Amino acid sequence: MSTDSEDLLTLTQWLSPGFPIGSFxxxxxxxxxxxxxxxxxxxxLRSWLRSTLRNxxxxxxxxxxxxxxxxxxEVxxxxxxxxxxAAxxxxxTETLDQGRAFLRLTNDILGTKIAETPLPVAVGLQARNLAVETEQVVALYLQAFISNLVTIAVRIVPLGQTAGQQVLFALRADISQTAVHCAQGTLDDLGSCVLLSDLASIQHETQPVRLFLT
Structure with missing residues (x-):
């Protein structure tokens, strides 16, 4: 399947910060x-993001x-x-809320009727309607995932905008290589060994002052 430029633009739209699924x-x-x-x-930040991305x-x-x-x-x-x-x-909540919002918008755009699913499943299913290779879909999804966390870090670490973009730039090879691996992945490849990240999500549930939902 060759990539269609208009479909690639559509996918970029879906995964951009301006697409209102509440990622921020x-x-x-x-x-x-x-x-x-x-x-x-x-x-x-770079080390934490790289671990989340790779493992x-x-x-x-x-x-x-x-x-x-x-x-x-099977879906x-x-x-x-x-x-x-979900750890x-x-x-x-994060994956279900964003998946719901993503499908509400893309179902209207495409005229599809996909029921509520976690976000990565939703993106994968809807991207079937586009002439974009699996590896590219995954790469843009991972880029959006990491980019969102960089923008959050810029606000709360705090980091300067330049430092944040340097971190994202430094991770481009990791994003690309992970996308290649994921594009060929199966259920047997799934698993996580980033325990501190998983524990952070649990600790956040009782954090006294929370700036974000997760």
């Missing part, structure tokens, strides 16, 4: 990490998205797997 409200545990002093500068929730999202896009697994199984991989109540 979810810090994926970064809120707690900053409050606890675990992320206090650009290098801390954590971002990687799992990428594999599930790829499988949904390829259509080689119901992908949904139950995505829910089971905390907040993580589950």
């Amino acid at each position: 409200a979810y810090s994926h545990g970064l809120d707690w990490q900053v409050d606890a002093g675990a992320v206090s500068d650009a290098e801390d 954590g929730a971002a990687f799992n999202d990428g594999v599930i998205l790829a499988m949904a896009h390829r259509g080689d697994c 119901a199984e992908l949904i139950s797997t995505a829910r089971a991989l 905390s109540k907040e993580r589950l």
Whole structure:
């Protein structure tokens, strides 16, 4: 399948910060990490994001998205797997709320009627309607995932805009390589070994002052 330029623009629209699915409200545990002093500068942020990308929730999202896009697994199984991989109540809320918002918009745009699913499943299913390769879909999804967390870090670490963009730039190879891995992934590849990130999402549930929903 060759990539259609208009479809690529559509996918970029769906995964841009301007697409109103509320991504800005979810810090994926970064809120707690900053409050606890675990992320206090650009290098801390880069390391934390790289771990999440390579071995954590971002990687799992990428594999599930790829499988949904390829259509080689039952959707119901992908949904139950995505829910089971949520390390905390907040993580589950995060993926379900954004998936619901994404489908509400894209169902209207495309005239589809896909029922509520976690976000990576939703993106994978809707991207079937576009002439975009699985690897590209995953890469843009991961770029959006990491970009959102960078913008949050810029506000709360705090980092300067330049430092934030330098972190994102430094992760471009990791995003690209992870997308390649995820695009070929199966259920057997799923798993997380970024325990501090998962614990952060749990700790955030009882954090006295919370700036974000997760």
